[in-house]
Amino acid sequence: MSNKMHIKLTVNGEEQEFLAEPRELLIHTLRERLDITGPHIGCETTHCGACTVTLNGKSVKSCTVFVAQANGADITTIEGIGDPDNLHALQTSFKEHHGLQCGFCTPGMITRAAKFLEENPNPTEEDVRFGMAGNLCRCTGYQNIVKAIFATADELNAAKEAAE
Amino acid sequence: MKDEITREDRVDALGGMGCKRKRVEDARFTQGKGNYVDDIKLPGMLFGDFVRSPYAHARITSINKEAALAIDGVVAVLTAEDLAPLGLHWMPTLAGDKQMVLADGKVLFQGQEVAFIVAKDRYVAADAVEVLDVQYEELPVITDPYEALQSDVVLREDLDTNVPGAHGPRKHHNHIFTWEVGDEPATNQVMDDAEVVAEESMYYHRTHPCPLETCGSVASMDKVNGKLTLWGTFQAPHVVRTVASMLSGIEEHNIRVVSPDIGGGFGNKVGVYPGYICSIVASIVTGKPVKWVEDRMENLMSTAFARDYWMKGKISATKDGKITGLHCHVTADHGAFDACADPTKFPAGFMNICTGSYDIPVAYLGVDGVYTNKAPGGVSYRCSFRVTEAVYFIERMIEVLAIKLNMDSAELRRINFIRKDQFPYKAALGWEYDSGDYHTAWDQALKAVDYDGLRAEQAQRVEDFKAGKTRKLMGVGLSFFTEIVGAGPVKNCDILGMGMFDSCEIRIHPTGSAIARLGTISQGQGHATTFAQILATEIGLPADSITIEEGDTDTAPYGLGTYGSRSTPVAGAATALAGRKIRAKAQMIAAYLLEVHDSDVEFDVDRFTVKGAPEKFKTMKEIAYAAYNQAIPGLEPGLEAVSYYDPPNMTYPFGAYVCVMDVDVDTGVTDIRRFYALDDCGTRINPMIIDGQIHGGLTEALAVALGQEIAYDKQGNVKTGTLMDFFLPTAWEVPNYETDFTVTPSPHHPIGAKGVGESPHVGGVPCFSNAVNDAFRSFGLTHTDMPHDHWRIWKTANALGLHD
Numbered sequence: 021m022s023n024k025m026h027i028k029l030t031v032n033g034e035e036q037e038f039l040a041e042p043r044e045l046l047i048h049t050l051r052e053r054l055d056i057t058g059p060h061i062g063c064e065t066t067h068c069g070a071c072t073v074t075l076n077g078k079s080v081k082s083c084t085v086f087v088a089q090a091n092g093a094d095i096t097t098i099e100g101i102g103d104p105d106n107l108h109a110l111q112t113s114f115k116e117h118h119g120l121q122c123g124f125c126t127p128g129m130i131t132r133a134a135k136f137l138e139e140n141p142n143p144t145e146e147d148v149r150f151g152m153a154g155n156l157c158r159c160t161g162y163q164n165i166v167k168a169i170f171a172t173a174d175e176l177n178a179a180k181e182a183a184e
Numbered sequence: 185m186k187d188e189i190t191r192e193d194r195v196d197a198l199g200g201m202g203c204k205r206k207r208v209e210d211a212r213f214t215q216g217k218g219n220y221v222d223d224i225k226l227p228g229m230l231f232g233d234f235v236r237s238p239y240a241h242a243r244i245t246s247i248n249k250e251a252a253l254a255i256d257g258v259v260a261v262l263t264a265e266d267l268a269p270l271g272l273h274w275m276p277t278l279a280g281d282k283q284m285v286l287a288d289g290k291v292l293f294q295g296q297e298v299a300f301i302v303a304k305d306r307y308v309a310a311d312a313v314e315v316l317d318v319q320y321e322e323l324p325v326i327t328d329p330y331e332a333l334q335s336d337v338v339l340r341e342d343l344d345t346n347v348p349g350a351h352g353p354r355k356h357h358n359h360i361f362t363w364e365v366g367d368e369p370a371t372n373q374v375m376d377d378a379e380v381v382a383e384e385s386m387y388y389h390r391t392h393p394c395p396l397e398t399c400g401s402v403a404s405m406d407k408v409n410g411k412l413t414l415w416g417t418f419q420a421p422h423v424v425r426t427v428a429s430m431l432s433g434i435e436e437h438n439i440r441v442v443s444p445d446i447g448g449g450f451g452n453k454v455g456v457y458p459g460y461i462c463s464i465v466a467s468i469v470t471g472k473p474v475k476w477v478e479d480r481m482e483n484l485m486s487t488a489f490a491r492d493y494w495m496k497g498k499i500s501a502t503k504d505g506k507i508t509g510l511h512c513h514v515t516a517d518h519g520a521f522d523a524c525a526d527p528t529k530f531p532a533g534f535m536n537i538c539t540g541s542y543d544i545p546v547a548y549l550g551v552d553g554v555y556t557n558k559a560p561g562g563v564s565y566r567c568s569f570r571v572t573e574a575v576y577f578i579e580r581m582i583e584v585l586a587i588k589l590n591m592d593s594a595e596l597r598r599i600n601f602i603r604k605d606q607f608p609y610k611a612a613l614g615w616e617y618d619s620g621d622y623h624t625a626w627d628q629a630l631k632a633v634d635y636d637g638l639r640a641e642q643a644q645r646v647e648d649f650k651a652g653k654t655r656k657l658m659g660v661g662l663s664f665f666t667e668i669v670g671a672g673p674v675k676n677c678d679i680l681g682m683g684m685f686d687s688c689e690i691r692i693h694p695t696g697s698a699i700a701r702l703g704t705i706s707q708g709q710g711h712a713t714t715f716a717q718i719l720a721t722e723i724g725l726p727a728d729s730i731t732i733e734e735g736d737t738d739t740a741p742y743g744l745g746t747y748g749s750r751s752t753p754v755a756g757a758a759t760a761l762a763g764r765k766i767r768a769k770a771q772m773i774a775a776y777l778l779e780v781h782d783s784d785v786e787f788d789v790d791r792f793t794v795k796g797a798p799e800k801f802k803t804m805k806e807i808a809y810a811a812y813n814q815a816i817p818g819l820e821p822g823l824e825a826v827s828y829y830d831p832p833n834m835t836y837p838f839g840a841y842v843c844v845m846d847v848d849v850d851t852g853v854t855d856i857r858r859f860y861a862l863d864d865c866g867t868r869i870n871p872m873i874i875d876g877q878i879h880g881g882l883t884e885a886l887a888v889a890l891g892q893e894i895a896y897d898k899q900g901n902v903k904t905g906t907l908m909d910f911f912l913p914t915a916w917e918v919p920n921y922e923t924d925f926t927v928t929p930s931p932h933h934p935i936g937a938k939g940v941g942e943s944p945h946v947g948g949v950p951c952f953s954n955a956v957n958d959a960f961r962s963f964g965l966t967h968t969d970m971p972h973d974h975w976r977i978w979k980t981a982n983a984l985g986l987h988d
Contacts (some may be wrong), residue, residue, distance in 0.1 A: 041307070048306070057223040058216020060395045060447070063480040067907035068398060098216035105213075115210035120874045121211025122708030124396045124447030130214060153914040156907070158396045158448045159708045161879030162915040 027091050031056065032100030037129035042088035043070035046070045049087045050097060058127040062156070069155030071130035073097045079135045081154070093148050101134055109172045109179075110134055119168035122157030129155045141177060145170075194789045199728060200721030201935065204872035207713045208728075209706075213720050216444040221400040224415050226473040229402070230259055232466050233309035234459070234482065235299040235316045240327070240557040240900020241339070242320035244298070245288055252301060252316040257308035259470055261316065262300040264288040267465060275431060275461055275704035278425035278454070278679055279531065280350025280415040281360070281522035282342075283560060285458045290763060291321070292339060292520035293559050295485030296805035296898050300462040302474060308362030325900040328487045329494065329517040329554035339520065350522075351531040351553075353693065360553035365536040365613045371548040374509035382588040386580055387969050388573050390492035390517070390894040391559070392484055393565040394912065395707070397447020397690025399487050400477030401460045403467040406984035411438045412467070416460055418443045418735075419453040421705060423679055425737045427456055432464060443735035449707035451563040454525040454747045455488050481905045488525065489563030489894050492517040493573045499581045505589050507600045510547040510612075512577060516562065518553050524562035525747070526569045527684060533569025534668045536613035540578035541666045541838060542600040547612035557900045566945035568669045570749040575665045579950035580967060583662075583957060587966055593954075594635060597664050603966035608877050608931075615668060615863060617836045618930050621864075625926050629862045630839035633922060635660075638844060646962045655850050661843035661955025665947035669755025669939040670835040679744060685830045687741035688762040690719070692823035694812040696805030700762070703743010704755040705735040709941055710873045711751060715759050717869055717936065722763030723770070724790035724804040740743035741826060749837070749939035752869065752928075758829035760934040769811075773823075774802045776816050830971050835930045835938035839863040841947045845955040849981040852974030854890060854956065862924040862945070875923050878944040882921050885948025887913050889900050889956075891973040911973075960984060 024039040026132065029049075037053060050056040050073070050083040059160050062070035071083040074096040102108035110130045113119070129152070134142070136151045147165050157165060197240055199205050214219055249261040264286040267273035267277060274282045287298045303309035326332045326339065326838035338357045345354050351361035375381055386966040401416035412434055418424045419445040436751045446453065459476040466474040478487065478815055498511040519525060526533040532551035539547050564570060582600075586593035601622040602609045609617040638660050645658040674683030687703040700719055704711060712732040720727040733742055743755060767787060774792035775782035785792040792807070794800040802810075810816070811823040844858040861878055868874055895903040904910040929936025949970075956972040957965060968976070981987060 045308070051222075052225070052305075055225070056216075057220075060397065061222065061477075062398075062447075063907045065480065065906050065908065068396060068480075068912075073240065098214075099290065102215065104211075104215065111214040115206055116215050118872050119209065120210060121447040121710065121876060121880060122396070122446065123218045124220065125210065126213045126218075127216040149915040149918075153916040156912050156914060157395065158394065158884070159452070159880045159914065160876060161881075161883035162918050163879045163920055164876060166915065166920075181682055 025088055028088055029090060030094045032096060040087050041106040042086060044087045046082040046085040046087050046090050050082060056099055057095050059111060060124055060127065067156065070128045071124050072132045072155060074131060074135050079132050088182065097167060098131050101131060109132060109175050110168065113168040113175070117164045117168040117171060119160060119165040126158045129157065129165060137169070137176060139171055141173060143173060186623035191789060197791060198720040198726050199726065201717050201869050203717070203870070205711050205713055205717055205727060205870055209710060209712050214937060217292065220397055220445045220447055221402060221415055221417055222477045224402045224444065224979060226402065226404055227587050229473040229475055230302050230466070231306045231309050232474050232476040233301050233306065233313050234297045235301065235313050235318060235844060236482070236486070237287065237294060237296040237298050239291055239320055239322055240294045240325045241323040243290045243291060243323060245319045247322050250316040251625055254310040255312050255315070258301060258312045259304065260302040260466060261300070262286065262462060262465060266501040270465065272431060272461060272465055275456060277521055277523040279522040279524040279526060280528065283521035283523055285461045294556050294902055295482065295559060297458040297486070300466060302466045302470060309644055313479050315684045325557045325898070327556055327558060327896045327898065327900050329515050329556055332554050332556050335680065339557065351919060357653040358555045360518060360555060361531050363531045363551045364549070366548035368548040370546050371509050371511050374546050375498055375500050375511060378508055379503045380588055381498055381500045382581070382585040383498045383969050384581060384584045385496045386577070386967060388491045388493040388495060389970055390489050391565065391888050391892050392489050392894050392910065393452035393563065394484065394910065395448030395450055395452050398478045398480060398483040399453060399457055400460065400475070401463045402473060402475045403463040404473035405467040405471065407471055410499040412464065413440045413442065414464060415442045415444055417453045419449045419705060419707065419747050422566050422742045423682060423735050423745060424456060424701060426682060427577045427680065428464065432463065432926060441721060441737045443705045446705065451490060451525065451565045451747055453707070454563055455523055455561065457487055480907060482895065484905050484910055485902045486559050488523060488565050489519065489559055489913060490565035491573060495577050497577060497581045499585050501585060501589065505596050505599055507542055507544050510539055510544050512549045514551040516551055516553045517556050517558065518562050519556055519558040519560040521560035522553060525559035525564065527671055527679060529676060530569060533564060533571070534572050535570040535667065537571055537615060537668045538574035538577050539611050539613055540575060541602060543602045543606065544612055549613055555932055558896060560567060564748060566881055567942045568671070570665055571667055572946050572949055575946045576953065577948045578663070579663045584952055584966055587961065594630060594662055598623065598679060610838045616833060617666065618833055618932055619850065620666065620836060620838055620946050621926065621928050622664065622838060625838065625840045625862055625864055628924065628926065629842055629860060632859070633842045633860050645954060656846045656848050657959040659845045659847055659955035659959030661845065661951045661958055663841045663947050663951035663954060665943065666838045667749065667943050667946050668834045668836055669749035669942065670831055671748050671750055672834055673832060674830045682744060683830065684744045685828050686743040687826065688728050688755060688758040689741045689826040690766055690824060691693050692763045692766060692808045692811065693958065694809050696808040698724055698725055699731045699733060700759065701733045701740040702759065703741055704746040704751040707746065709746070709751065709877070710800055714873060715756065716870045718756055718759050719763050722760050723766050724787065749942045751810060752937045753835045753939045754829055756937055757831060758827045759932045761829060762825045762827035765827065766823060770804060770807045771818065772819060773816055777802050777810055832932050835866065835933060837863065837865045837938040837940060837943045839943055839947050841951040842952045843955040845959065847956060847959040847977060849986045852977035854972065854977065856919040859919055860922045860924065862926065863940060863943055864882055864926045864928050865940035865943065866927065866929045866933065867936035868925070868927065874940050877941045878923050879921055881942060881944025882948045883918050885945045886918065886952055887911055889949050889952035889970050889972060890964050891971045893971050
């Protein structure tokens, strides 16, 4: 097929420009075209959240977004959340609290949690469980994920207070 | 100020067994740097996709490839006809049956693989899947195993009923096997003579392990060197290599199988699937690497399901509640092909652990396996082989008997537990339980939850309900389970003829670090963390200095893989024993360096010391260096060891669970107020990881008990093919669990560990189910089947007249 579109994206701060069929799904753009394999495919129906990215400031499941819809967007994946020398507090906290096992949901989970804590820096347990309900985990039973998110909220708030 | 390094400091520095070591796997997973099958990308790689049957039972009248091949980018379309000359259109299953790789003349379940499209990318492959022209002639569909055993419709035309199957004679053309254990006449006699007999029929519904990562493989045939490399979602990579060699005729040394990071398995990734075979064939045919990754719908429709057991039970007792006998018959729906993943001699797995944790003198188990027009399988979903079915069965039968006796079921359990002094305990259905202290665990659990207080609260709730003050009932779910894991002794247990041992190979490097390779493969259990802890304690080098590697058959020693909670019981034992071989040689090196006889030195945490003179010592780090840098009389250079471990027996972890649940009779909504889990997995290697395993296993138990189901309609259509319909709990539905433990080491395991990953699922399912059933006990309910979704609970309440 030759009905390709001219697409421009900013992914993790880097500009990307290419031709793509409009039907190409954003998750495939990331994983196969740009070799950004942190976001995973778990269901292709928007249920599991393994493909979660931040798109123009919102948590989005990239398995059901056409790249055409994302044209011009600013996208952050797990690869843009932190790096080995400068980890996001959630990346440290998930390890500290054993908030992951097989690791398949983890990139989406942390990407969502980072956005969630921006949306709600002082959540209750109910808030966390509801706010994270779009991301499925088969291994942990969520208990340690919730714990890790709370610990991060405290840490980020303390850091904010110290900075003020 | 502390200036002396104490022995405790040295122990802590190792990060050995018993400490809550943080996981070494997490750095890559939290940064998106895991390497799962679908992350593998090779130059020139093609993508394979299946055309699947829309019908549950139909004859294929024609396949026309023209339109599919006409699409630009489609490289090949493979059908059974193309695979037949290679003898690859059928493959053996792990259960001694055979299965079509691609439909050979007919299809037997919805979603069955009919043709394999190979194309330049997944979009083009999907386009070709849409247009491939397959014509079908529909045949009568059977989805009920009882109907299958009566029907004239022959599902498996490839089999001759007069020829015995892998597990003996077949009684009917849709019958697979009969498996019997125990003494049926004696059991029937006990039932006839009994003061009290309780009977119940229960259906343990079909479900699916549904790991978040689906199954997939990448095959790359190097025609120049004749070498095939196969990456895949394999819980048993070495077995896959052997099977691939047997099927393809490629010599085993020319096949390298790699399990990279695996996104959860839970039993789904034990079997061999048509996709794996087709990716291999396609790579051989095209000369290019071929990737196949199923989507979620394909995963739920075609790769191995779990359960689907129709169980009929009878339990007899004295008036005082002492159990005298147990009778169990199962009609097991295996779907279109018997693709169970059980040890060869156990066609119903270890279902014969169904006498549970109780001292039952006489018992009988009979299982009939049956073909239907449903997906093939029968894998063990987060449990040792069919143990979840067994424990659900006995834990429901105990509740049913308690109702019949008008007795408290906690007390009924207590008076029937196998006593501590009876271990090792030989059960009526053959197993020898290694160790246990059930009464202590039970008392600790009931005390922790204030059991009497809960019952008093429940009684008050019933009064309030009857008085119209509330519409919520309260259920107290109990379960006490004994798992049987760690398959297994080679004399009993094999898969496709391969004995179920496991292995570990250790190399100590000159500077005192090490690599250990095992025959198992982690799918999230954290082996790289915990096996290093075992070794740290055994060989006295820090866990942080030990790399654990699994899953590459070119480098790892042969092993049977990770399922049935066998990694710690079998490979963990191999690791400890290989470590002890290292230590034995290190002892001789130390003695030489210290200029004493080797019986005059002793191991102490991280060093060998001269007996009686602890100030004279050589650390393991020094010994490692000496092994490589100097000639030691009578010893070969180097410091390496390998151990293949054939366990003398299974291990028998156990536990006591209590669930407190509110049930809204008008909406059917359940609210888990409390869940207490006491687990005894013997020696505890890493308490943090144990708790994580328990949280996860309980959540999968919650899913199965409260809604997760693979359901079919009469035409054999899968009604639960996406995560919209197939229940995976979210953070919103899951409670916080309270974990607790006792420690009863396994007497035959080198470090006393028993395995834990599957216990919470095995014990959890009946606990949740018992809570729902218990909520209605005061209103005359004896038993209601899982899954207890809101609709079924509402129906139960309605049938009991609670909406009147």
